[in-house]
Amino acid sequence: MNELDLIELILRETSAYVKAKYAGRTRLRVQEKNGANDLLTEVDVAAQSQIVNRISKSFPTDTVIAEEEGLDQHPDTPPSRCWVIDPIDGTQNFLRGLFPAFAISIAFVRNGEISAAGIAMPVTQDLYLAERNCGATRNTQPLQVSPHGELGRARVEVDFSVPEDREATLESLGQVIHAAGQLRCEGSAAVALCAVAAAEAEAYVHVGLSPWDYAAGQLIVEEAGGTASRLDGSPLALFDGKEGILISNGAVHSALLGHLSAAREPAPAPE
């Protein structure tokens, strides 16, 4: 079984498990990680454990990086074979029940380059898959980003992060917020990136994410014809220690970078 086949197999199993748990979400044990807006449920932990065990069985010497349970330390130099996992991206949405806007995200990374990826949405059981240079699919149908290049008509997905980081978020994204046609904030990077890949949105921007939040989504968008970078336009490399990401259909990318760089210019001194 190759890596993409394994991702698909694991996502189908884990997605069914998470969907069942979602139905009984009001009875789950919930912990606060870094305050009330960063939560961990028993389902995050169990789903991650299922995923990690399944990978270890097939590829016992591979490195595994994941959001929960102390697996979140990522290396400065990329391992030759590495899996990057978010068992539930959008835990708040999972718990509150607002839309099916949460997802399971798995990427396989070879020498720092994402080479296979999958995202599953448990409520709808939609499955997004991509392999480097082979395209991206949703439920086996090929995906293609939207061609729209006019920012004032584009749909841009943002995230407002936790309250403590929100001032910085607004400062960095202020120009983007003013310029975008439609703004949406669903609270899951993986879900938003699937929307970009499926031409349901033109771009997703976030000032501070970890590799497991976007690794799978990045490849899915790139293989659907889109573009990924850091907020300064530099390449989006998983382990470069930076946190901001801009992932788009390509056509609105440079316009968005222009608005992001405006936020970094110092304000003119008062006269």
Place this chain on the structure above:
Amino acid sequence: MNELDLIELILRETSAYVKAKYAGRTRLRVQEKNGANDLLTEVDVAAQSQIVNRISKSFPTDTVIAEEEGLDQHPDTPPSRCWVIDPIDGTQNFLRGLFPAFAISIAFVRNGEISAAGIAMPVTQDLYLAERNCGATRNTQPLQVSPHGELGRARVEVDFSVPEDREATLESLGQVIHAAGQLRCEGSAAVALCAVAAAEAEAYVHVGLSPWDYAAGQLIVEEAGGTASRLDGSPLALFDGKEGILISNGAVHSALLGHLSAAREPAPAPE
């Protein structure tokens, strides 16, 4: 048939029609109303026409106010019997396919007081109903707003409106955006208000809505135990000519009003 029964009947019919059209949404005729971010599809027009015809058959002398087709003029003094309709709230989401975050909204208003209301979500076929003093339901299950009163842990739904109004939106909502625990923006007032009624969110705030955007949702939240007001805390009356709304679980209402009034205070003069 009383007004609530008629609302339920119409919503079931129209929701099935809109769901079928959603499946073929890429082939629809679309017009711009006020620019690229305010769209009208043939489905908005046909759904509204179905709803209005059905009401006229049962109550031929009632006033009808609706978003499309020249029915959007609302009176200064409330008619004795009046229907307030949005055939699709969230037309952008309907067209782009991002989540099932669009809804059909119908309210019956007697002498200015909303007395019966329903909202249908075509993709999931969920049906929210409320009657004054009789409670609110989703698919016949009673709804109750969340008891959470701490704004820093609350989920607040906002909307960023069209680009032209976004600066005003950010100015009015700036304090709220900083203070809320979680922020979400799905782009449909009706859907967000159902989330408040169902305890999936604590509040919804918008600086400029028309009666058809919130009439049904207001009653559903109030009958689920929540609170509705204008942004200055005054009562939310459909035809008072004001546009800002704050609808919440009640427990976070005064904290949100405090943050909204801070935005209206003039900035202190520079020394």
